[in-house]
């Protein structure tokens with residue numbers, strides 16, 4: 001059996017340290033905004049080169065809180081990719097703003113930046129670039145577009161922890177960068193968790209208040225906030241895993257490059273555009289033989305998945321609103337994309353095995 005991610009093997013490598021850390025936190029009983037949460041925020045901010053890191057309950061909340069803190073609200077238009085996880089758009093809808101979906105580039109699966117420029121109207125307030133599957137969006141160009149039209153940039157880094165552009169980390173380009181620590185993410189905890197990074201002191205202050213019931217001072221509530229905190233036990237795990245994130249991402253890249261070498265005549269491997277470092281949250285290929293390959297992989301106990309089968313403008317929840325919209329590249333990619341297992345623990349021998357099953361399928 002080859003799973004999409006091998007969290008068990010990863011846990012066993014860190015078991016002593018994690019078990020010890022958990023026991024200490026349990027004895028300590030400071031479960032809400034405790035010492036590990038505070039230490040993790042400092043360590044993550046330093047690791048990413050951000051002035052502030054504010055943890056919260058999930059990646060979805062990170063996006064939601066970031067939009068609230070940035071002052072995005074009813075009637076504002078927010079441009080994002082149609083080829084992403086639903087949470088990116090949900091956050092826009094939560095604040096009463098209007099998601100404006102744009103098509104993607106077929107090579108990188110990232111937002112088509114000409115399409116972003118073409119989508120700007122007088123109501124546009126922000127852009128949410130999503131570093132899809134771990135490949136950085138061209139943030140230089142995003143910044144130019146944003147500066148020219150006076151737009152805010154909120155990065156969705158749920159799939160790109162540790163990915164950089166010339167040494168500058170994704171999540172440090174816009175007014176806020178949003179991370180997810182969902183278990184299968186490149187930096188994952190053992191439950192839900194999220195974080196926002198920002199260099200803006202006001203935004204950081206607002207985020208700290210928003211995640212904690214709108215309270216600057218205990219039992220004094222100035223605004224309507226939320227209950228959205230990273231819990232202490234998750235922070236213990238994240239602090240331990242953070243020390244290994246560079247190695248994890250390096251191993252993901254090793255696995256991806258090995259795959260691409262073996263697969264290049266069988267399917268279209270994912271392409272790197274060279275703008276930043278791809279950290280391969282997912283290894284997504286294109287093939288018109290997806291059905292036969294996937295059933296053969298399943299037969300052989302090898303996991304595989306479709307990220308994403310339906311672009312957001314075609315999702316039932318948004319379909320009515322975007323009925324007339326056609327975003328042909330994303331629709332084509334959705335019909336041909338196939339994700340194979342990728343994780344730091346995946347060995348080259350396992351990849352050989354996966355490749356030979358794919359070969360036999362076609």
Ligand SMILES: *Cc1c(COP(=O)(O)O)cnc(C)c1O
Nearest residue numbers: 058059060085087088158180182
């Ligand atoms: C995982 C993910 C999210 C949401 O993160 P959660 O922690 O699961 O809430 C948002 N955007 C993208 C692109 C994601 O992959």
